[in-house]
Amino acid sequence: MSASARRRPDPVRIAYLAVNGAIVFFLIAPILIVGVFAVNPTPYISFPPTGFSLRWFEKFFTSPDFMNSLWLSLRVAVAVLVLSVLIGAMCALALVRGNLPGSRFLTAFFMSPLMLPAILTGLALFQLYLLSGVGRPVWGLVMGHTLVAVPYVLRTTLAVLHNFDRRVEEAAAILGASPIRVFFEVTLPLIRPGVIAGGIFAFIVSFDQFPISLFLVLPNSETLPVVLFNYMKFDLDGAIAAASMVSIVMALSVVIILEKLIGLKAYVKL
């Protein structure tokens, strides 16, 4: 009886493995398929692949449209990263440390761009810019992206701050560090993992941003997702897949570079 029970595979464990397998499959399969299309030489998206070629990558990298938009997207994303890190981290500090009245409400307010469908945010900003007569400058686009990127930085920084042992700051103060030095020597280094994690989200949110960009770009200076969308309306060839691969690699590089450069690993015992 007990021997047969031991031999019989545990159904819970099988279910557990199946769920995990399914999750991994759905995460990786789309990327794999895009990868296959990107190197398949046929001029339309088809399966199974008929060969291997880098012609779609060549097309992507030699097209001024793609290159200009990629460059614009990168510049915007970097600006959004910097801005949202500054704003988000300062917001989080003020909310946790500032003894503000209604800080719970304020937190919800700053998180609210996440609740709103991005397409509405885009439309609202578009109308605001039109009515106020500023047109559609790149900084307007940066502001739109920053609006939806700040909550990510805010959330990750708040998480670190809530677990922060303020005794460490007191220790620095009594050792002779002025409030400003305490901030730069102790507070900032300790909340850095949270801020940087948020910054990476911010970069990716901006780099992949479509609905807001759709409203805020000018016809001849569009971000990569918008260009890809417009391209897909007329051509559905491997260049789209190649562009996607480049996008993925870019986002991944940012994560890896930031990790190597500044270190995401929280050495902080939380």
Place this chain on the structure above:
Amino acid sequence: MDQTAAGQAGAASIHLDGVSKTYDGRVLAVDDVTLHVNPGEFFSLLGPSGCGKTTTLRMIAGFETVDRGRIHVGGQDITDMPVHKREMGMVFQSYALFPHRTVTENVAFGLRMRGLARAEIAERVRAALELVALTGFEDRRPGQLSGGQQQRVALARAIVIRPRVLLCDEPLGALDRKLRQQMQFELKQLQKELGLTLVFVTHDQDEALAMSDRIAVMNAGRIDQIGTPGEIYERPQTRFVADFIGEINLFDGEAHEGGFHLDGGRQLPAPVSSGRRRRVLAVRPEKVMFVEEGGSVFSGQIESVNFLGGYTLYRVVATGRRPILVKETNLSERRARAPGELVHLSWNPQDVVLFDH
């Protein structure tokens, strides 16, 4: 001992005069505390949690504002001085080491804030780490150290700046018993060697008795008694102090010229008092003796016997009373008494303390 390595820039006295602190403008956390700590003295603030001892320490450090009263250190009024200018060392219960810095960087922090030259910082850090026996751990991070080692880093970091006073907030609270005793010894040793003025906050009476030159026992925001460990233990001045420090038997009654009358009429051995007054008689369990029937004050049955190594603690139930605690040293010729046994108790009049309700 290398004098330049650590300490003795001049240990300072500390004076608190009528210091009070309220939270929310209502709750008195610290109520009119006045105390003087001499230069080079090991001074403990002892009391249960919530008695205001930590708040008092944090006001000396400058982490809490003072609502009323003044604080002087080395004759200088520091009541309104910012924390970072106070030139004090502090050791926290949670150690509060910088987790992102190595041991060396942790200890060097205060020196770096003072803008000292690299070479001097290196030398003083080396000496401080040697002092706390942490040579060889320079490049570890706090997370890679044991609790005792972290505590030593915290100590080295605090004394390397040659503080005018060293403040310790339950610094040994997180350590296990054995390590705790060792660190008590080491801290005391270090304090004596460096001649530090040390204010030590603890809720552990044994720790306070073992280490302190003097102790202030705090209760509900006020100081009940200040004295040497011997005075605090042998001559408690309030019921709270008597009850908080060690075990004690308390009897309510009336003191008068003839001695002490327990409520109900029984006469207890006690020194004579002038005038009649309702008072509390307190006698430590180790001062209570087993005697022959004739000379006894109380007779009763042993309710429980706790063998505690060096001594045995008996609870004796006499009719109509709280059990009386008797502590007897375990000597080889003594036989153990058994629960249920009928015994007779007494004590010497000079071994009791009387105080008001």
